[in-house]
Amino acid sequence: MAEPALMRSEDGTTVPLVEVVGTARADGLLLQTTLRQRYVNRSGRNVEAAYTFPLPHLAVLLALEFTLGERRLAGKVFGRKTAERAYENAIDDGDSAVLLERTGDGLYTVSVGNLMAGEEATVEIRYGELLSFAQGQVRIAIPTTVAPRHGSAAAAGVAAHAVPDADLGVSYPARFSVEIAGALSEGAVSCPSHPAQLQRTAESVVVSLDGHLDRDFVVVVDGLAGRPMSTLARDGDGWVALASFLPALGHAIDAPLTLKVLVDCSGSMAGDSIAQARSAVARLVEQLAPEDRISVSAFGSRVVHAESGLRRASAAHRAACLGWADALQADLGGTEIEGALVSLFEHGGVEGRDADVLMITDGETWAGDAIVARARAQDQRVFIVAVGASPAESLLSHLAQATGGSAEFVTPNESIEAALLRLFARLRQPRANEVTVRWPAPVDWQAPLPGTLFAGETLHALARFAARPDGEVTLAWRDDASRSQAVRLARERVVARPDTDAPRADALPRVAAGLTVATLPEPQRGAFAERYQLVTADTSMVLVLERNAAERAAALPQSVKVKQMVAAGWGGVGSVARTGAPLAADSTMRFSRRNDVCRNMYSLPADLDLPPQHAVETGFSDYVYPIDTTGREEATRRLAEHVNRSWRDHARLPDAIADVARLLPNTWVFGLQDASHRDGVDGAMLLAWLLVELTGDSGPDPFDRAALREARRLARKVPEDVASMLRLVLAT
Structure with missing residues (x-):
């Protein structure tokens, strides 16, 4: 493949990721996939690249390898904090290191630290998963990008460096191939997501393509009998x-169905996805018998229930549902799935309590855990038709399975009708x-x-x-x-x-x-995960490449987040329907890159909004401090928002205690002010020490990783007797 031109993101940052190559092989129902991420540092200084990427639902990471020049190292799993310390110590020492962390359900982040100017490196990640027969079909999907999500990534426990921000200015070439061996190769193989090449031998079928990281790579094998x-x-x-x-x-149940249909009409559904949703509702209504019951509702930031309500699928009611569906637009704001499900579970009164829910969505939200917990508490199954080129597969699969339902994933070039027929077959089966x-x-x-x-x-x-x-x-x-x-x-x-x-x-x-x-x-x-070398919420995988003294970095690396390509067709950005071709050259001009609505809705930091507080005079300065009602956790959250914003906008830490005093408990402020009068100690050192101290020994760090790295450098200057005194203050 030709070497890509120098690529920059919207903010002008040179992007170090230049290509991803994926290879997979299915032996029986065990699929193993290898992703090779190639990084080249053309920035002129040492960098740290952080790249968040998706894996399939229930995939298990198996290996991490790093190649730099002639050297090749393998990663090893440790407790999360132990792995982080090993990584950070290597960065501080000027060595290179790679850290692989679980970011969330189906999301992982790889950090490549101290890649020197002009260097090229390859990170190789291997994972395994079990495939399944589903009504004569086996589906293989390699997710490639994370579409913008509604809500707060920080509230979902995602560290600042791992938030997968999308950027219209980046484009990553990719090559993929899937080899299907054994009995699976006897089926009818297709690739609905891309124009792909298919090569068949006596022993296997290989599906391959050249494309970009802008949509899931999907291979479907049909016509399979399947067997235990x-x-x-x-x-x-x-x-x-x-x-x-x-x-x-x-045998199939003869009783009528009671079905509550919920359609995602949030902004992310614009374009291909809302067209798929309209088609899905139309095909669904056609499948109903007159004695079945149905209601239709739409949601975004609010829920809209059709006036016709939950009633028998008479000709008049079916016509009303079809007319309602034909008028659907992606104009209801953000993807507030939790609130929509709560409303829908109560919809229809007594008759609605025994209904099944059929939701049509791309699932782009950060509130996954809360949604699953809320749905699991109800006795209503949730069946899902997931649409678009890159839906949130892990969340939607988890939600369906947790409620006893199931999910169908349908690319813009697949038949909605076939997916609905499979869902209807499940709906009519005995439980x-x-x-x-x-x-x-x-x-x-x-x-x-x-x-x-x-x-x-x-x-x-x-x-x-x-x-x-x-x-x-x-x-x-x-x-x-x-x-x-x-x-x-x-x-x-x-x-x-x-x-x-x-x-x-x-x-x-x-x-x-x-x-x-x-x-x-x-x-x-933790011990079980380390025994089997598993990357979990409690463990991470790390490797360190020790350099010769002359090769070590003399300064901390510039941190560069590898931004996501915008998913093809997301929010009306281009279309992949009918053609299966890459985005047209001008398709990214559907909305402005500086669109404030998109920036506010999808994980971009907002201004710090503090609750009103009463004030009290202090004896240390003219600053007016709030009455002390702030606990450690809340103070950490507020301080992290302030520090992360300051680092993002100005690449510097706060250096005056008065600038952050309103965010902290009074006792902390008094202690910091008192310590600042000591010889050789200033506010910048003390605030840096506070950041390091608040990171704790468990859970994700709330502070930007690059900011925390600089804080550790400054915090080392704080004398131990001062640090001991401040620890007592923080404990009170």
Whole structure:
């Protein structure tokens, strides 16, 4: 591929990421994908590049490797704070380092620190996931970009350097290929997301393309019969078993459906997505029987319920729903899914309480955990049609599964009708409960089972054993009757033997462990994650490349956030419908890059808004301080907002205690003012010390990482006796 021209983001920053190459191979239902990110520093000084990227729902990171010149290093997992300290110490010492962190559900951030001027490096990340049959289809998706999201990333626990800001000024070339081996290769293979090349051999099918990081790379295999299967793999001195069931449920339910349809009409849905939503509602209404019940609602920053309400799908009501859908526009503000679901769960009165919800959305919001928790508390299943070129797959899959529903992901070039037919087949199936798995031997640990079953769709069961298990694994459940399905554990076909495929021998055990770790008691999670080298909320992966003294950086690196390409078709920016082609050259001119509405709605910092407080005079200066009602957590949050904004706008830390006094408890301010009178100590040092002290030993750091790095440099100048006195002040 030709070397890209020097690329800059909207603010003029030179972008160090120049290309991503992805390769994947599906063996049976285990898919392993490798992403190679190539960085080139053309800025003239040492830099730190921070890049947040998405992974598929339930994917498990398996490896991190870093290549710089002739040197190649592998990452290792430690506790989160331990990994951060190792990374920061390397940066302070002038060495190079790479840190890989879990940023949120389905999001990860890689930081490449001290890439010197003119250097080129490659970061290679490998992950594994289990594929599933779903009504004769297997879908493979490699997400590539994070679309702008509504709400506060900081409130979701995302550190400032990891917030995935979008930028219309960047464009990243990408090459992808997926090899489909074995029985899956016998199906009809297509790529609805891109114009792609397909090469078929006797043993596999390879789908490949050259494109950009502006939409998910999707490969679909249709026409598959599917069957139950099992796999065994070594795990040290034990074994891990995978039993993949394909259950057959009872007969379809004859009872009428009660369905509440909720359509996302937020600004991000403009263009391809709102057109898909209109089509989805129209096709859905056509599938209804007269005795079914339906209501239609739209949401953005508010919820709008159609006046016709929840009623039988008579010809008149269907016509009203179709007319309502045809008038939908992406004009209701931000993606407030939580409030919309709360309203919808109550919609329809008594009849609506037993309804299923069908939501059509791109899911672009930061409030994922709150949404899932709220929905899980209701006894209404949520089925989702996810539209657009880069929907929030992890959130939407999690939401559907947590409520006993399911999600269908539909690119602008796929059939909405086919997706709805699959959803309707699930809606009309009897509900399965009391789902259990019986193993033929005692287990050391096992991955949790999903909360629901659907006919003809894969359910994976995974467990570890101290000795090799032998016999049948049985899946049992109850729908309209007690049912079961058994699969015999593999005797001869043992995958990933260490002597034949050493680098990937641990893929299945570690995928199983990755799906299990979050269900363990909290005290056990860290050690379990380190044992299986898993990147979790409690652990990170790090590597350090030690340099010769002459090669070390003499100054701290310039921190550069690798901005996201705007997802194709997002918010009306271009279109990928019908053609599957990359964005047209002028398609990014649909709205101004300086659009204030977009900046305010999607994760761009707002001015600090402090609540009104009464004042009290102090004896230290003429400054008027607020009455002290501020706790440590709230003070840290306020100070972080102020510091992060100052660093972002001016690349400097606050240096006067009076400038931040209104954000802090009075006792802190008095202590800092008192300490500032000591010889050799000034306000800048003390405020830097305070930032470092408030970062704590657990949880994400609230302060900008580059700002914190500078704060550590200044904080080292504070005498230990002063620091000890201030710690006592902070503890009061």
